[in-house]
Amino acid sequence: LIAAIFIQFATPNMRVDLFAHIRQSLKPGGYLILQGYTPKQLEYKTGGxxxxxxxxxxxLIQDLLRGMEICDWQEYEAEIHEGEGHRGISALMGVVARKL
Known part of the structure; x- marks a missing residue:
């Protein structure tokens, strides 16, 4: 199991390598839990x-998780309270994927 929670601060080039390492690190049948912001977050300015x-x-996520089974996928808005600069309605994406 790998939990990748709000890791989108990686540059686009770093992100490709990061997700390659995640896929490589997972054993067959292993799960990835991914949580991050969607572009709509720029409207809210509540973090990210x-x-x-x-x-x-x-x-982007479909491409990065190519070859994995998507078990759950949600794009939603929720109120967060995670400290200074991270309060209010946020545009989020949550994904659970399994390595085949």
């Missing part, structure tokens, strides 16, 4: 990176 290049789109 200020650059759209660091936010998760459906297409």
């Amino acid at each position: 990176p200020p650059s759209i290049d660091h936010l998760y789109t459906t297409e």
